[in-house]
Amino acid sequence: MLNFEYQNPTKVLFGKGQIAKISHEIPSDARILIVYGGGSVIANGTMDMVRKALAGRKITEFGGIEPNPDYATLMQAVAIVKEERINYLLAVGGGSVIDGTKFISAASCWELGDPWEILNNQGKGIRNVIPFGCVLTLPATGSEMNHHAVISRKNRQISLPSASGSQGYSGAMSMQSSIESEKLAFSSHKVFPQFAVLDPVVTFTLPKVQIANGIADSFCHVMEQYLTYPVNAHLQDRFAESILLTLLEDGIKSYQQPEDYDSRANLMWCATMALNGLIGAGVPQDWSTHAIGHELTALFGLDHAQTLAIVLPATMIVRKQEKKEKLLQYADRIWGIRGDNADEVIQQAIDKTIAFFGSIGLGSKLSAYNIGPEHFPEIAAKLLKHGMTGIGENGSVTLKTCEEILHTAL
Ligand code: NZQ
Numbered sequence: 001m002l003n004f005e006y007q008n009p010t011k012v013l014f015g016k017g018q019i020a021k022i023s024h025e026i027p028s029d030a031r032i033l034i035v036y037g038g039g040s041v042i043a044n045g046t047m048d049m050v051r052k053a054l055a056g057r058k059i060t061e062f063g064g065i066e067p068n069p070d071y072a073t074l075m076q077a078v079a080i081v082k083e084e085r086i087n088y089l090l091a092v093g094g095g096s097v098i099d100g101t102k103f104i105s106a107a108s109c110w111e112l113g114d115p116w117e118i119l120n121n122q123g124k125g126i127r128n129v130i131p132f133g134c135v136l137t138l139p140a141t142g143s144e145m146n147h148h149a150v151i152s153r154k155n156r157q158i159s160l161p162s163a164s165g166s167q168g169y170s171g172a173m174s175m176q177s178s179i180e181s182e183k184l185a186f187s188s189h190k191v192f193p194q195f196a197v198l199d200p201v202v203t204f205t206l207p208k209v210q211i212a213n214g215i216a217d218s219f220c221h222v223m224e225q226y227l228t229y230p231v232n233a234h235l236q237d238r239f240a241e242s243i244l245l246t247l248l249e250d251g252i253k254s255y256q257q258p259e260d261y262d263s264r265a266n267l268m269w270c271a272t273m274a275l276n277g278l279i280g281a282g283v284p285q286d287w288s289t290h291a292i293g294h295e296l297t298a299l300f301g302l303d304h305a306q307t308l309a310i311v312l313p314a315t316m317i318v319r320k321q322e323k324k325e326k327l328l329q330y331a332d333r334i335w336g337i338r339g340d341n342a343d344e345v346i347q348q349a350i351d352k353t354i355a356f357f358g359s360i361g362l363g364s365k366l367s368a369y370n371i372g373p374e375h376f377p378e379i380a381a382k383l384l385k386h387g388m389t390g391i392g393e394n395g396s397v398t399l400k401t402c403e404e405i406l407h408t409a410l
Pocket residue numbers: 036037038039040041044065066067068069093094095096097099137138139140141142143146148149150202203204205206207210213214217275290304
């Protein structure tokens with residue numbers, strides 16, 4: 001097992017009716033900004049529960065955070081925080097609203113120039129933040145109990161290195177100007193939510209596509225921390241496997257029976273546990289599927305989980321030698337596949353993974369989204385710009401490997 005430090009300060013309030021308790025978690029004299037998305041939380045009654053729980057408090061509301069939260073919108077919230085002297089934030093929504101709130105929390109106290117630097121520096125330099133809590137309405141990202149956020153910036157003029165020449169992506173680079181979207185992540189221990197309310201009932205109104213997205217995102221979070229190479233971290237492996245197995249059972253049941261409380265409760269806790277640091281402590285981590293996926297979202301607008309369902313299986317194929325031992329363990333313990341021919345066992349496990357994504361309506365082919373090889377140089381240029389040139393648990397995923405993965409996913 002690798003050395004690790006582990007601390008997670010987020011208090012979880014799990015279950016039916018827990019929203020009523022949020023008043024006890026927020027200082028009584030706080031000037032609160034409630035942050036939400038496009039209105040689902042108003043339509044499904046979550047906001048009413050929040051307003052009731054905070055009756056008599058000093059509250060301002062800010063709605064309109066988009067899926068893949070946009071920098072410009074978040075900066076409007078930062079202005080309100082300053083004008084209204086807000087000193088507590090409450091995110092009510094899915095991962096985008098919580099991530100957006102993390103950014104608002106840090107950007108409102110940022111004193112080092114342009115707050116976009118928070119993203120360029122991946123969160124280094126964050127000193128002060130506005131404390132916040134969250135009410136989660138979409139089990140998927142784990143943002144409710146972690147210190148990561150992913151922020152987009154749409155349609156800005158940027159300089160991109162362009163890959164050209166016949167040597168593939170390692171060929172000559174030149175700069176070109178382009179109007180593009182960016183999607184970047186930052187992490188800081190300062191942006192753990194102070195508390196997270198997880199009431200499965202408020203997720204019953206999710207459209208099926210978002211339930212599928214949540215299942216796939218959670219599954220891939222586990223795989224990024226599990227499908228690497230063995231370090232004799234037996235407990236972490238079994239934690240990871242138990243989440244995968246529960247997602248296969250309760251995730252699928254929850255997709256099929258959206259108002260079944262128990263399966264939704266299990267899915268919700270799986271999503272949180274998949275990315276709250278516990279299963280990743282003391283093990284190597286990959287995250288190349290996410291890195292490639294973020295570029296696909298930024299360039300082509302695919303949902304986050306749609307990108308993962310494409311990139312993960314192709315990654316398993318292209319990097320099967322590098323990941324051989326864990327692939328065999330995954331095949332055995334998750335799918336019950338064993339045999340003398342390792343290649344066949346691995347291929348069957350990959351096929352099962354693709355079929356699992358398919359069973360919740362997620363395809364694993366780029367072509368289904370009309371993304372062909374003509375776009376690969378553009379994707380490579382974005383990866384290069386973001387320093388993603390030697391990623392994965394071994395640093396072995398070069399731009400050339402990314403190209404192979406994308407070709408495999410065609
Ligand atoms: O905007 P509203 O009206 O609220 O509607 C949302 C949105 O359209 C809707 N929704 C949420 N709860 C609902 C609901 N609709 C009906 N009933 C409910 N109870 O669902 C749509 C998608 O919401 P969003 O928050 O965008 O989804 P998700 O939670 O999957 O978050 C995705 C974002 O999180 C980032 C992704 O990149 C993406 O930007 N990630 C964040 C991570 C983290 N912080 O650790 C890790 C992840 O890997 C991921 O990258």
